[in-house]
Amino acid sequence: MTGVDPRIDPAGPPGGRPVAQPGGRPVAQPGGRPATQPAASSFSERAAEAFGEPVADPIADPVTAVSAWNIANGLTMLRLVLVPFFAAALFHAGGHSEGWHATACVIFVVASLTDRIDGDIARRRGLITEFGKLADPIADKALIGTALVGLSMLGDLSWWVTVLILFREVGVTLLRFWVIRHGVMSASRGGKLKTLLQAVAIGLLVLPLSGGWHTAASAVMGLAVILTVVTGLDYVARAIRLRRLVRP
Numbered sequence: 142m143t144g145v146d147p148r149i150d151p152a153g154p155p156g157g158r159p160v161a162q163p164g165g166r167p168v169a170q171p172g173g174r175p176a177t178q179p180a181a182s183s184f185s186e187r188a189a190e191a192f193g194e195p196v197a198d199p200i201a202d203p204v205t206a207v208s209a210w211n212i213a214n215g216l217t218m219l220r221l222v223l224v225p226f227f228a229a230a231l232f233h234a235g236g237h238s239e240g241w242h243a244t245a246c247v248i249f250v251v252a253s254l255t256d257r258i259d260g261d262i263a264r265r266r267g268l269i270t271e272f273g274k275l276a277d278p279i280a281d282k283a284l285i286g287t288a289l290v291g292l293s294m295l296g297d298l299s300w301w302v303t304v305l306i307l308f309r310e311v312g313v314t315l316l317r318f319w320v321i322r323h324g325v326m327s328a329s330r331g332g333k334l335k336t337l338l339q340a341v342a343i344g345l346l347v348l349p350l351s352g353g354w355h356t357a358a359s360a361v362m363g364l365a366v367i368l369t370v371v372t373g374l375d376y377v378a379r380a381i382r383l384r385r386l387v388r389p
Contacts, residue, residue: 209272213263216255217273221280223252228287231347236295239349246347252284253340281336282310288343297346302366306339309373316380331372338365 230245259277263269286307292298342365345358 209270211268213259213268214273216259217276217280220252220255224283231291242349309369313376320380320383335368
């Protein structure tokens with residue numbers, strides 16, 4: 142054994158800094174033959190095998206020389222502006238108005254759609270800016286955080302769920318800053334699925350539903366919580382592994 146993690150590209154990027162491969166898949170070696178991948182031996186490694194395949198991540202995108210005043214950043218700011226309107230609709234009439242809850246759901250859906258659209262437009266049209274890379278996660282966390290806290294205040298969602306999800310989001314952000322000098326931890330498909338399930342569950346819980354629909358919303362939120370924990374542990378393992386590999 143050489144002590145080199147097979148999930149790290151031995152060639153490395155220009156400059157010689159390793160970049161973590163969150164998927165844990167074999168890396169092609171000179172001659173075209175994949176390196177041998179040892180079996181996952183820990184919970185976090187098994188999670189990485191299942192959910193760690195990297196996807197497009199705004200944090201890893203190179204900045205382009207364009208003005209911050211563009212349509213992609215405009216959609217991001219629209220999402221941020223919609224947050225207080227969502228909160229106002231959710232708590233209107235003491236939070237007991239079915240009509241205003243439906244309005245809050247519509248606002249939440251529109252804001253959530255801008256999260257998907259702004260990133261696609263920015264990458265497709267070359268509109269990636271430092272402002273956008275900073276504002277996008279802030280807008281995301283503001284929307285999700287406001288929705289979770291609001292539902293818990295109204296008694297529609299247990300506080301432990303809200304605290305767990307928000308703790309994970311803040312923790313992952315801090316982990317990314319912790320390793321940013323050594324490499325970028327790209328988002329994974331598991332993380333993207335977690336975000337989707339959270340949005341679907343929140344939208345259903347905001348609606349004035351009962352019976353089977355409310356049970357379905359709770360089930361979706363349960364799946365989102367499981368993925369929140371699994372992907373959070375995966376981020377921790379990847380961050381520690383990356384720091385150890387680049388330690389002089």
